[in-house]
Amino acid sequence: MGDYMFMLENHLSANQFRVVERMRDLAGEAGSNIFLTGGAMRDTLAGFPVRDLDFTVEGNALKLAKVAEKKLGAKLVSTDDHRKSAELLFPGGTTAEIAMARQERYTKSGARPQVIPATIHEDLRCRDFTVNAVALSLNKASLGLPIDPTNGIGDIERKELRTIHNYSFYDEPVRMLRLMRFKARLGFAIDDRTRAHFDNAREAEMLSRIASDALGDELRKMAEEPNAGDLMEALEQEQLIDLYSPALPGPKLNLAAFQKLQKARQMVQSGVEFRLHPLPLFLNVLLEKLNAKERADLLKTAGVTKAEVNASQKLDAVAKKLERDLKSAKLQKASQLYQVLMQAPGEAVLYLLLNSAQRLVLDRIKNYFQKHLPASLEITDEMVAATPGTPKFQKAKEQMILTRLDARPKKPAPAPEAVPAPPMSSFARGPSVRHAR
Numbered sequence: 001m002g003d004y005m006f007m008l009e010n011h012l013s014a015n016q017f018r019v020v021e022r023m024r025d026l027a028g029e030a031g032s033n034i035f036l037t038g039g040a041m042r043d044t045l046a047g048f049p050v051r052d053l054d055f056t057v058e059g060n061a062l063k064l065a066k067v068a069e070k071k072l073g074a075k076l077v078s079t080d081d082h083r084k085s086a087e088l089l090f091p092g093g094t095t096a097e098i099a100m101a102r103q104e105r106y107t108k109s110g111a112r113p114q115v116i117p118a119t120i121h122e123d124l125r126c127r128d129f130t131v132n133a134v135a136l137s138l139n140k141a142s143l144g145l146p147i148d149p150t151n152g153i154g155d156i157e158r159k160e161l162r163t164i165h166n167y168s169f170y171d172e173p174v175r176m177l178r179l180m181r182f183k184a185r186l187g188f189a190i191d192d193r194t195r196a197h198f199d200n201a202r203e204a205e206m207l208s209r210i211a212s213d214a215l216g217d218e219l220r221k222m223a224e225e226p227n228a229g230d231l232m233e234a235l236e237q238e239q240l241i242d243l244y245s246p247a248l249p250g251p252k253l254n255l256a257a258f259q260k261l262q263k264a265r266q267m268v269q270s271g272v273e274f275r276l277h278p279l280p281l282f283l284n285v286l287l288e289k290l291n292a293k294e295r296a297d298l299l300k301t302a303g304v305t306k307a308e309v310n311a312s313q314k315l316d317a318v319a320k321k322l323e324r325d326l327k328s329a330k331l332q333k334a335s336q337l338y339q340v341l342m343q344a345p346g347e348a349v350l351y352l353l354l355n356s357a358q359r360l361v362l363d364r365i366k367n368y369f370q371k372h373l374p375a376s377l378e379i380t381d382e383m384v385a386a387t388p389g390t391p392k393f394q395k396a397k398e399q400m401i402l403t404r405l406d407a408r409p410k411k412p413a414p415a416p417e418a419v420p421a422p423p424m425s426s427f428a429r430g431p432s433v434r435h436a437r
Contacts, residue, residue, distance in 0.1 A: 004136055005144040008036070011044045014381050015092035016053060018388060022072055023055055023096070024138040030067065032059035035101075035120050035135040035147065042131045045156045046186065049270040051224070053096035056123060056135065061100040062086055068098070083115055092388075093273060102126075106171040110209035113171075121149050128175050129182065130155045130162045159188045169201035174214040176201060180238055181222060184231040207243060215243060216303035223282035226266060229259030245290065245298040252289040257354065261285055264353040267366070272373040276346030283312040284351070319351040326352075326361045335402040337364055338372045376401045 009017050020036060027034035038054035057064055065086035068074045074088040077095070085099035101123040104113035118126075124133040130152040137145040146153065150164050161182055163169070169176050176198060183190060190198070201207075225231050233255055235241040241248045261281070268274050283304070287295045299309060322344050331337050341349060341364075353365055379400045386393035 003144075004146055008044060008136065011047075012050055013094075014388075015090075015094050016050060018092075019053060019072075019090050019094045019096060020138065023068065023098075024143075026067060026071065027057065027064060027138070028140060030059075030064060032057050032064060033120070034058075034064075034138050036138060037120075037124070037135040038127075038132050041134045041136055042152070042156060045134065045153060046131075046159075048186070051095075053094065055096060055098045055138075056101050056120060057098060058101045058117075058120060060084075061098045065098045082112070092394075093275070104171075109170050109206060110173050110211055110214070120147060124149050125164065127164060128168060128172070128178065130164055131182075131186075131188070133164060155191075159186070160191050161186075161188045161194060162191045163194045163197055166197060169197055169206055170204070172214075173201065173206040173210045174218055176207060177210075177215075177218045177235075177240055177243070178221075180234050180240060181218070181225065181231060184227060184234045185225055207240075210243065212301060212303040215301060219244065219302045219304070220279055223278040226268075227262050228265065228282065228285075229255060229262035232258045244302055245294055247290055247294045248286075248298075252294075254285060254288050257285045257288060260354055261350070264350045267353075267369040269369070269374060272377060273342075274346050274373070276350070277311070278347065279308055280312040280315045281347040281351055281354075283308070284315055285354075287312075315347060315351055318345060319348040319355070322348045323352055323356055323358060323361050326364050327358060331364070334367075334372055334375075334405040337368060338376070338402065338405055341365070341368045341372075372405055375405055379404055 008020070012020065024034060035056045036053065037056040039052065040050050040054045042048075043050045055061075061084050062079060062081075065074075065076060065079070065088060068088060068090075069076050072090065074090045074096075077087040077089050079086045083099065083104075084102065085097055088096050088098065090096065101118050101120050102115050103118040103122050103126050104115055106113050120135055124135060124147065127133040127150075130150040132152070133148070133150045134152040134156075135147040137143060137147065155162050161179060163175075179190065179194070179198065182188065222228070222231060232241065232253060236249055236253055236255070239249070241253060268276075287298065290298065322340075325340055325344075326337075331340065349365060349368075352361055356362055379397060381388050381393075381397070384393055384397045384400065386396045
């Protein structure tokens with residue numbers, strides 16, 4: 001059991017593990033059983049970076065989320081009263097979902113499920129794929145105990161995607177899109193039986209039963225994927241991208257731009273702090289080659305909100321302002337460039353990598369990703385003389401990072417080339433010597 005906690009501590013960022021510890025203590029005080037589940041466990045076991053934490057609670061998850069908001073300084077981003085779940089943003093930038101352990105029963109394909117409270121074992125058996133149905137107990141009596149009723153750990157080791165039950169794609173047809181998203185992200189194979197279920201559900205026209213809000217939720221998940229190029233190519237090959245627009249398959253799906261976006265996203269190293277709202281940039285690329293009517297139809301089909309559309313439309317102006325700042329001759333120090341880009345929206349930074357024609361701007365952004373952000377990781381929490389998670393801590397750590405950036409030694413100037421000696425006269429020349437190269 002201790003092995004799993006040790007693995008978790010070594011895989012999560014310091015801030016993520018701190019949130020795990022605090023949520024464990026908070027649930028213990030409330031008398032609730034809490035588990036780390038879903039994507040957080042899958043990515044930890046598979047060796048991928050953990051983007052968000054997923055907690056499942058046997059009990060009132062929404063009440064626990066409000067306690068976390070009050071006692072831990074977390075911000076309540078959104079709640080789902082139907083599924084009894086909440087999304088929280090903790091100090092330091094860690095995001096987490098807290099959900100009630102539940103069973104979901106579908107009266108018809110694609111319909112809103114009936115939700116009833118359940119145990120953690122019942123909850124895991126109702127999930128989509130086995131790799132997402134692994135939990136780790138954070139409770140005092142069973143701390144570090146893995147719970148794996150569908151052999152998800154085995155499938156992670158085999159790098160295989162497998163549905164938990166035969167009617168998975170019929171109950172929730174959007175899982176057909178989700179399957180391809182996980183395949184593109186994880187690089188896992190689809191097991192034969194799951195592929196057969198996929199093909200059968202497709203033949204039964206289950207894709208037509210995906211609701212607009214489900215398409216929109218999946219589109220937002222696509223935007224979060226760092227390998228956008230591979231994902232969009234896979235969706236086109238599976239003829240799934242036309243669920244969003246019949247105009248997209250073919251030249252209007254700008255796969256070259258998505259591959260460029262993928263390379264830009266991959267410049268952001270795991271573990272660094274990089275604030276990014278991915279949907280505006282993703283929409284910008286997705287809609288780039290569509291005409292006005294095709295854009296409007298796609299946004300309506302996916303239920304994209306007016307605020308999300310506005311954010312995408314304003315991205316060009318935000319990025320151009322940032323481009324002017326980055327061209328400034330005043331940015332002489334590494335710390336100055338670091339501060340400008342740390343305060344800039346991440347989507348605007350990546351937009352410039354995709355679209356800017358200014359060599360200086362591109363070079364400065366690349367230096368930020370390749371040198372300055374990695375250098376910031378040299379300042380660990382243990383080096384800061386303040387309580388982690390407090391404003392004083394954040395300010396002290398930032399100042400230490402700025403000092404470290406400006407103190408980094410420059411590459412030494414190359415040594416002057418030695419002036420060759422004048423050739424010896426023929427009568428003074430010794431025996432011939434063959435030099436190794």
